[in-house]
Amino acid sequence: MRETMACALPFFLSGVLFITGIFAVFAPVPLLLLSGHKDRKRLWLAVVINSAVVLIAGGRTSLVFFGIFVLTMAISLPVFLRRCRSVERAAACTLLAMAAGWLLMAVSYAVVYKANPVTGAREQVARLVDYLSQSVSSEMRSQISSGADLEEWKKSLITEVPSAIAVFSLVLVWTSIVIMIRLDIGRIRERFKISDEYLRRWKAPEYLVWPTIASGVLLLFKAGAATDVATNIFKFLMAVYAIQGVSVLSHAFEVWNIRGLLRSIGYLLAVFIMMPLLLGLGFFDLWFDFRGKIRQT
CATH class of the missing domain: 1.10.1760 (Arp2/3 complex 21 kDa subunit ARPC3)
Incomplete structure (x- = not known):
């Protein structure tokens, strides 16, 4: 059976x-x-x-x-x-x-x-935002949109x-x-x-550093469509470095012999609460070699 x-x-x-x-x-x-x-x-x-x-x-x-x-x-x-x-x-x-x-x-x-499929997508996102704004309280709506105006939030989501x-x-x-x-x-x-250490030693390709830095710099300027494109590129590349951050964290757990439930809790905390730390571990690992320093400890 x-x-x-x-x-x-x-x-x-x-x-x-x-x-x-x-x-x-x-x-x-x-x-x-x-x-x-x-x-x-x-x-x-x-x-x-x-x-x-x-x-x-x-x-x-x-x-x-x-x-x-x-x-x-x-x-x-x-x-x-x-x-x-x-x-x-x-x-x-x-x-x-x-x-x-x-x-x-x-x-x-x-x-x-x-x-136009782009226009259709914008309309669907706008309807979703309107539905969410009507379904939640004003305080929760302000928290979700980080205090931004509803129209600005729609534009941000569409972008x-x-x-x-x-x-x-x-x-x-x-x-x-x-x-x-x-x-x-x-x-x-x-x-x-x-090998068994492949996932713990994985690194993003080094050439991704420069488009990440370039797109991050463009976010400082209001250049219309160029800034919108840079925003999407930057977020995708940082997701790649988040994966590298998970690899660094996995290496740390292995060296410190953290296993089972504690390791699962550590991953959940890192992903849902300490994401900036995870991104930092992944992005700056190219220069600081965190895994090498962890081995020394």
Whole structure:
């Protein structure tokens, strides 16, 4: 009975995890488990069934997001891991595939509805902000918007939609790669010669420092569209350095022999409460080599 349930889970679990919202980052994992199976028909059957689950429970809009965030990534990531020379390149190619999915969706929207997809996105965000502002108290609304005017908050949210999508896509890809390494799905460890210390020693490519600094400097000036583009680039690149910060933190926990529940609590505190510290650890690790200093302690 248990074996039957284990075999059946990938055929609906991805859709269920995505619908929950909270566990959406784990939605690609069941499909990734099937990606290493010799019978490709099982994977495509799981894709169809999970898509049906999302369509029934969440509607067409949820299905579109599921298709781009989950299906595109779950199908393309294993392919790029087999063809690329490094994990980082496979991750970058997967993100580009997801970006192509968004572009295809925008073109399809423009053709079907004879409308500008950017204008449609702005209208949807504006409706969401209006709904939230009417649903919460004035004090809570002020806290959420950081005291900003409602119209300014709308404009800020609309401007940052691309970076929000990109960061969530990055988190999805990173989470999936970590799980694939832990479970050695598709013999990823053997292919890339990944040791047990790989995730604790991972560093972002050094060339990302300069676009991060340049985009950060542009945030100091009000240059219209250029500042908006710089804002999105800066937030995405800082998300990459947040991942490096997690690697530094993981190395510290390993050196200090912090395991189990305490390590989980440490990660949660770092991500949800001390994010600036995590970003600092990741970004400045290039110059200060925090892992080397931690080893010395």
